[in-house]
Each structure stands twice: as C-alpha cells, then as structure tokens.
Amino acid sequence: MCGIIGYVGEKAAVPIVLEGLRRLEYRGYDSAGVAVLTNGAIERRRTAGKVSALRNLLARAPLPGTTAIGHTRWATHGSPKEENAHPHSDCTGGLVVIHNGIIENYLDLRADLLRRGHRFASETDTEVVAHWLEETLKKSPAPGSPKEAEAAVVAALQAATQTLRGAYALAILWNKAPGIIVCAKTASPLVVGLGRDENFLASDAPAFLSHTRRAVYLEDGEMAVLSRGRCRLMRFDGKPLARRPVEIPWNHSMAEKGGFRHFMLKEIFDQPQAIEDTLRGRVPFSGLNFERETGLTPRVLSRVKRVRLIGCGTAYHACLVGRYWMESLAGLSADAETASEYRYRESVMPPGELVIAVSQSGETADTLGAARMARARGAKVLAVTNCLGSALAREADFSLFTRCGPELGVASTKAFTGQMAALVVVAARLGLARRALARARASELANALLSLPSAAAGALKLGAEILKIARQLRRAEDFFYIGRDLNYAVALEGALKLKEISYLHAEGYAGGELKHGPIALIEKGVPVVALATRSRLRDKIAGAVSEVKARGARLIAVQTEGDPPLHGADAILWLPDISEILSPILAVIPLQLLAYHIAHLRGCDVDQPRNLAKSVTVE
Ligand code: AGP
Helix, strand or coil: CCEEEEEECCCCHHHHHHHHHHHCHHHCCCEEEEEEEECCEEEEEEEECCHHHHHHHHHHCCCCCCEEEEEEECCCCCCCCHHHCCCEECCCCCEEEEEEEEECCHHHHHHHHHHCCCCCCCCCCCHHHHHHHHHHHHHCCCCCCHHHHHHHHHHHHHHHHHHCCEEEEEEEEECCCCCCEEEEEEECCCEEEECCCCEEEECCHHHCCCCCCEEEECCCCEEEEEECCEEEEEECCCCEECCCCEECCCCHHHHHCCCCCCHHHHHHHCHHHHHHHHHCCCCCCCCCHHHHHHCCCHHHHHCCCEEEEEECHHHHHHHHHHHHHHHHCCCCEEEEEEHHHHCCCCCCCCCCEEEEEEECCCCCHHHHHHHHHHHHCCCEEEEEECCCCCHHHHHCCEEEECCCCCCCCCCCCHHHHHHHHHHHHHHHHHHHHCCCCCHHHHHHHHHHHHCHHHHHHHHHCCHHHHHHHHHHHCCCCEEEEEECHHHHHHHHHHHHHHHHHHCCEEEEEEHHHHHHCHHHHCCCCCEEEEEECCCCCHHHHHHHHHHHHCCCCEEEEEEECCCCCCCCCCEEEEECCCCHHHHHHHHHHHHHHHHHHHHHHCCCCCCCCCCCCCCCCCC
16 A cells, blocks of 8 residues: 655645655555656656655755655565655656556566566566556657647556556656646545646545645546646546546544544454455466465475464464464464464474464564574575565565555554465465365355455444444453354454453453353353354354353354354344355454444543554564
C-alpha cells in the first residue's frame, strides 16, 4: 500500500505535494520521491526514508514548477532504497510514473523490454510501466502540439491498461505534454480533487483536503486527464465519463483513518483488501510469481521434511493455524512455537527442517533471535512478514510478503489474516511439490481462497450486532474464548485482542480442556465466546458449550450460516459459509470487532494501549 499524489495548477507544486505525502504517510513510509514537469523537462528528487527526508532533500535542491507527482512507498517489490523509490523514469528521462499496487506480470514485461534494449534502474514492478509507455510512444507519430501529445500519452496509457495485469493506481508525466497528468485505476484507490484553477489526484482524500473538498472517486477501469483548469474522465476504452463530484465531510484526522474513529477499526475493515492483495498472483498455485518472489521452487519445497513455525503474540497464533495446514495440506509433521521459548531451547533439529518465521514488523527481537538460532543450526528459514527490507526478510533464506500495507494500530488485525492467507499458500505449494495435495483439492482450495475477500466483507457486516453485545458485556471482568482444532488459535487470538486493548482478563482455551480445570471458573454471567464454525468437531464444541451453560455462562457463539443454532447460545454471530479449512481467517473478524467495541466503550486508547509497543524490538 503506497501513497500517491499529483498537482497541476498555478501554485508552486512541490510544497503541496510534500504536504500531501505527509498526510499519506500512514499508507507507506520507507522511501519517497517527487517529479516536477516544468519548461518541457522533468526533474526528480527521491530518497530512502520518510517524507521528512524528501523535504530536507528538496530544501537543499529545490524544484520549481506547477505540475508535479509524488509518492511515499511501502515496498512490495525491491527493497526500500533510493533506486527503488518512485517516481520511476523511462530511458529518456522524459516520462515518469508513480504507482500504488502490484503489477503481477511485470517480470515478463521486463524481460521483453530488456530484449528491446531498455535499461532498468530499479528492482520494482512499477518501472516496467515507464518503459512500456516509452516503447509505445516511440511507435506513435511525434506530436506536433501539446494537444497531440496529450492524445498520444492518453492513448499509450489506454493501451497499457490492456497489457498490465494486477492492481494499480498510476499517474504519469510526459515532458512533451506540459501541464498534464494522466492517471488510471484498477483495484487500487485513486481519487481526484477538483480545485479552482487547480486539480489534484491522490490515493486518498487527506492528501488534498486542505485545498478542496470536492472529489471524484475513480472506479476500476477509469482514467482521468488533469490540467490546471480541466479534469477529463473516461473509461479505459476512451468512452467519456460524467461523474458528479462529492463533498468530503471529514476533517484531516478522520480522513487519515478513512473516516473510521481509530486506525485499528480502519485496519479491521481493510482486511478484505489485505487478503486480496496478499493472495494476488499467488492463487491458483500454478503461477511462476510465487517461486520467483520467494525462491521456493518445487525442487526446494520437495526437499522439506518437516516444518517449524515461530512467532510471538498474534504472529504465534498464525503459526498455530499454519501448523494445521502444514499437516493437512502438505502432509508434513509440524510444530508451532513461541519464538521467545524456542530460541533458548535445546531443540532437536532434524535435516530438512524448514523454519517459518512469522512477523508483521520483521523486527521482533525474539523472532529474529529464534530465526538466527535456527539458521545457525542448519535450518532453512522462510520469513513471512509485512515489511520488505525488515531485518527478518534480509536475514531469511526465503521471504514471502503479506501485502497488508502499514498496520498502525498496536493490536494486530489485518496482519493476522494476511499471515494466515500467506501460510495457506505456502502449505498448498509444499503439498503440491510433495505430491501430498491432490490437484483437485488444490483447485478447490484456490477457489475458496479467491472467495475469501468477499466472505471477509460479509463477516464485517456483523459490526452492529457486535456493538450491541459489547454494550451488554462492557462491565464483565472475565472472559473465556473456546475453540477446537483450527479454531483453537482463534480462541487464543480473540482473548489476546480483548486483553491488550480493553485491559480485561480473558482466556483462550482448547474446547476440550475446560473440563480439566478452567471450568471451575465459570459461574453465572461469565461471558464465554465459543468458536463453533462448521467443522468435524462442531459437536465436540457443542459439548463444551453445554458444560459452560450448565454453570450459568453467558454464551456468544460464532457459527457458519446454514448450521443449526447452538443450543443455549445467548447470541449467535453468523459467518458466511466458507471452506472449513479457511474458517479461522473469517472467525477472527467478529472477535476483533468485539474487542474493539468493548475497549472503546470502556474509554481505552484503542490504537495505543498502555504498556504496549507496535514492534517489540527488545527481549
Ligand atoms: C498483537 O496484537 C500484538 N500487538 C503482539 O502480540 C504482536 O503480534 C507481536 O508483538 C508480534 O509482532 P510481529 O508480528 O511484528 O513480530
């Protein structure tokens, strides 16, 4: 997830672009850059680091001009460094591009452009767009006027949209088309801000809210051509579009959170997109993208003899779910370990062990220490992380990135579902490479994964019902979460979410374990959340439910639409029907919302809860 912005008008463009990038930093902040088109020439300034580093660079080396585009990056392809910072240029330096999204077929396009003599300066997917447009414009007649140049670059971008695959919000400057910014949108957000004698484009409205509240949100398959006094909208096929502008009601703070009260709530609602982006190009399991981006070729995968997943906190809970998938999909013996324990244990490490280190930040000290220990003892390490360029990604043998965008709430939400989505892909790839997963089952799983984003959106519709439950439970002091099999980890995660943001006592337990002691704590009115989604063990969890109901518990059940309601449930949260093996990815969503609403009702600081840090970089 990156932040893009463009300005064309009569004012100095760079200060406006810099301010816009600062307001978009929540979308990405590992490198930044700007390009200005003035007097028929394009100049760039780019830097690793945050927008403040770009501001300092521009203070030393200013760029005058009234047409500019800018970008703040959250790396998905190519580590965070100046060479990979946007805007990216073609060979001539006369055309630049900024991009938010993922070009799935960039490797094939890059190979073709290299064969045609293009020289690349970065490792990014985005740069192929600049060279592809350059190649296309070379074939069109040299423009005889700015108007002809505008028509040529619009046509070139329209042609590009027929070739590029993946998600993109693109903005382009071409030195032959002065005072023009051309942009296109598919699957990544792009909004146009309409000013007086000036126009803006951005990933999100906060970038230009201080200049105008009149906006047009582009839909997939749409383009815009911006000049100082004009905004032309059209479809990719060139068909003109008329769109009534909306008046954006938010203040800046709300706008940065997309209108949500907290980053955590925004990130809970980001999950359908985060899951979709994490799976993009990786499902079905046959594409070359996976092995090209991870290095995990079928040959490497077929040599894996067992798997050990390591992580901390929520990431450890993702490891617990991943363990089930390594066994059921890959046919491999697997363990899930808290990194803080594993790193100091004299564990036995058989040959052929793959250690999968899961970490949103990629900087958690215990996870890093455990991964280093494993590597030192001969294991191969795969990092599953949300942060390119993180220490874990740099040190691992292989890396698979979740594409959730920055997660700013201390409580991990979209990173968790993104980690699980990534782990399913790894398990399926292992299973296919080891011939432990039948192709028919793999394609069923792929179809189920492709329907996951919309199922997650369905689960988010439970918000109002969950708020009602939260109001009833806001004064409870002790909570139990119970789940079995795949949902045992979800019970642990639901309890952790509640603990860490509402400061209430909550326990997650394997449903079969209650009768071995904890049930002594159940008394009248104690809230128990039962994960009872469709599963071969659902009747077993029903047994645990009747045990707690018999002792007066207040029961909230999470179930799958179409199943018979759990007897005795005081409230049932119905989830969309999804393949049982993927149920944990959906089942956690209502628990995230429950924790959020209870914490907010109790007046807690949801985004920055006491005593906690987003990344625990010390032991
Ligand atoms: C999750 O809500 C917590 N904030 C915490 O447990 C977190 O998951 C843990 O510290 C691991 O962080 P990482 O994923 O960045 O390694």
